[in-house]
Amino acid sequence: MPLPPSPAVAASYPEWQSSRTGRFLALLFLFAVVASWRLAEVRPLALVQAEALHNLFAFASGMFPPAHSAEFLKTVARPVMQTIQMALLGTLLAALLGIPLALLATNSLSFAGPLHDMARRSPLAWVLTRLPYTCARLLLNLLRSIPELVWALLFVRALGLGAAPGVLALAVSYGGMLGKVYADILEAVPSAPLEALQSTGASRLQLVLYGWLPQVWPNMLAYTLYRWECALRAAALMGFVGAGGIGQQIELSMRMFEYHEAVSLIAIIFALSALMEWLGDILRRSLV
């Protein structure tokens, strides 16, 4: 509710008072947008100036026709396969990492809400229930904040060049993202069916199996499929830092000004992305 109809109404209903916070936040957001625009010196008109247009045209004309010789395609076949494999394995490992962390990071599983009214009230119990939650949330934050390319650099230093550092980089950074979203989905589950299950004597793990998982797995699966698609694009970039995939080939082609090769590779990524989106749709519709 944005604005009360009259001061008399605002005075008699306390709910209008709380909407003042909402209005203040909206104004703050608007101010932030304007300030960011000025600070970032966004000038879209610069794109249509003569020099910029000339550069763009030179870039674009070098791209066509895209490279499609048999020799070229044979060279890039293996890196393309590697990219697909990196994306799949990376996302799978990320989900395996994200699920346990998400369970720890769900406050309604550990201490929040009506399920825990009968829990012990001692200070020790308070710490023991909140500590894993805080640690899990902090860890997920950390994993997410470091960009996957930086993780890739780290792992390349540790393990050398190749696809393995790329997979690990994806697993770790995407694990953080998946874990956070899984935890948010888990926390949004309505507590009434869970309370009913708990009243039959179900243990916490049984509550997760019968109460939480059935209500959240479609959402979790949908988000994981979306992340799998993003992982493909991220895996394509890993090569820029030597962590496998076609990124290395793209970088090489760009550096040698062989733009037509670069655009072929990008077209391949686009096709793969579209294919995965289609596969994901079929999977989602058949399982839900």
Next chain:
Amino acid sequence: MYTLQGVSKIYPNGCTALQAIDLHLAAGERVALIGPSGAGKTTLFRMLNCTLRPSSGTLTIGGVESTRLYGKRLRHLRCRIGTIYQQHNLVPRLRVMHNVLAGHLGHWSTLRALISLLRPLELGTAVTALRQVGLAEKIFQRTDHLSGGEQQRVAIARTLVQDPEVILADEPVASLDPVLSESVVRLLLDLATRGHKTLLVSLHSVHLALEYFPRLIVLQQGRLVYDGPPQALSSAALQELFIDTPGDASPEAHVHAPSSVARSGRFLP
């Protein structure tokens, strides 16, 4: 079985749901609970089934004080108490058989619970229970595809599978038609009498309470205002209490011979 002394419950948002309740329920008693909406009936049920802790006063369940109930002991006690909630007490996306078999969770290990999700264990118990509430054909359907009344009966089936010593029913017949309501109440009473179970049922229908229950307690604005045989409550007092209740508010009109369908306690197709 239950002893409440000066029990109050104040929710974190400041709302006082119950005030200074003194109540004693012996094992095997059959009690009806009546009260206008917002009187604190659901809060009382949630306290009796070990979901909520009293804000003040003492609550003793089966000889153990509620503040000393934790972990395994709490779980075993909850296993012996079955609750039928007013609404939203089933997991919507699960199939009916899993919701009904959840009644076993109190004594199943986590591994058995997991296996049952993949391949239902002890399915016969679920079939028997569903037959008793007349929903045997819906066993493989998804719970959220059933109507409100059917879902309520599935919840009752779950309690039948759990086979607890105490049955707490919070308005179990609220979404059912009058004939079905009477059948369900008779079913619960039948179970309680045959199994020597303690039964506490909250009802909006004054006539059902007066006809079938030897003891009546009345809640109003969080306070217990009457505790005794239903016949002793004057009709004037009842009228005053239920001035807003829809349906049969007149206690005089409650007496009638139940039909043969309702008498058997089972549902004929």
